[in-house]
Amino acid sequence: MLDLSYAENQIHCVTNFMDLVSTPFKGVMNAMCWTRELKGDFAEIVQKVGLSGNITAVEEEELRELQLTEQGHFAREILLKDLKALKAHGASPVLNVISYYDRDDTFPFLPTDVYSYHVDRAPVPTDTFLCTYYGEPSEILPNSQGTQKILIPEIRIELEKLYDAAEGEFESFLTENFFDLHYQAKPEAHPISCGIGHLWKLAVDHPQSEVLPCLHRAPKEKSGESRLLLIC
Template sequence: MKNISLPENQTYCVASFEDLVSTPFHGEMNAISWTRELRGDFSEIVHKLELKENITVVSQENLFELELTKEGQLAREILLNDMKLLKAHGASPTLNLIKYYEMDDTYPFFPTDVYSFHVDRSPIPTDTFLCTYYGEASEILQNSQAEQKVLVPEIREQLKKLFQGSDEKFESFLSEHFFDLHYQAKTNANLINLGIGHLWRLAVDHPESKTLPCIHRAPKEKTGEKRLLLIC
């Protein structure tokens, strides 16, 4: 698999936050990017923040407490403004400083952590917003180049052995344990890197959705390098 430029049929680029939140998903298009080249030194913020756990939630107060150079201050203003815009839109943004995510080894043949390609699901209409300001960027996978893991015969057989219940309740079992949210890339599939500084809106699986949910995953972090990620 390799990283490529954005396919026009699935992704769409806009030039403002207003267009990001108002452009409707339709057809195969399920990922919209507010494409930006950000000013400021985000690495300064990352290195001055205290990482208390593998993932530390960074509050606005944490950002205000940092003594920063002019470039660091520019980066802080962008972070605060992005959170302000998303809150005004009705979202609940969280800024995370990430060393690494916990990996799921409950079922070695079927990890369900965020490093696995997956879609988000909600009982109400909503979208996923995310932006990587520093570190490795998130990735998405074209729906046409992915297959739902629960439909892969070998994996499905192992899940049935794990379930050991009636066929009528098997699908409910898959949903209750979130197995049906996970995908794997087809042979020679092309990964789409979301890049640094771009604020993305991804389609979610919900009852009123008019497009397929966007398949995405967290990247494997580089050794010793943290990520600064805004997500909601």
């Protein structure tokens, strides 16, 4: 069961794929969730995929060739159906088995990896879709409960030390290095788990967007447990 008590009207739930892709974001609403209770053994998919590195992209051909139990078969059919639906919508979904993401320690005062609350940005209108089928789920942070890190005085001071270009271009420097995409949760913040099996649509920062982009992050994985994630 999803706990959306701290969502502040930011999250809208739907009951089918068509409503998910066709309902526009508006007002403060910048996240949409097709809530589902999925059947099948997704752990079996994770266990039988041939892993290559910390992130393994699972191609449809490999998925179809896996030798699975009945419950694993149910899980595979759901994955194939989700991939097909998103592709028909014009998206480019990727199914990944994730042991962990690479950490960014280039600037310890402002890491820019996906474990940091961040927003997605695109030059054209688009949305982010994601679903965790197995493992720790992604998290959403209500916009009012996050502070853009470049506005935090001690972080901004460190960024100014890095900046050595002509005066007046500091904001461009922040954008070009993606520093402006990252947020810090306020002390009283209540992150919202995306849960298992639910398909999400998140608002992206793009030139025609009429809503704020959605703050989200990857979770810290449990030791020895990979995630099965669809994202596009």
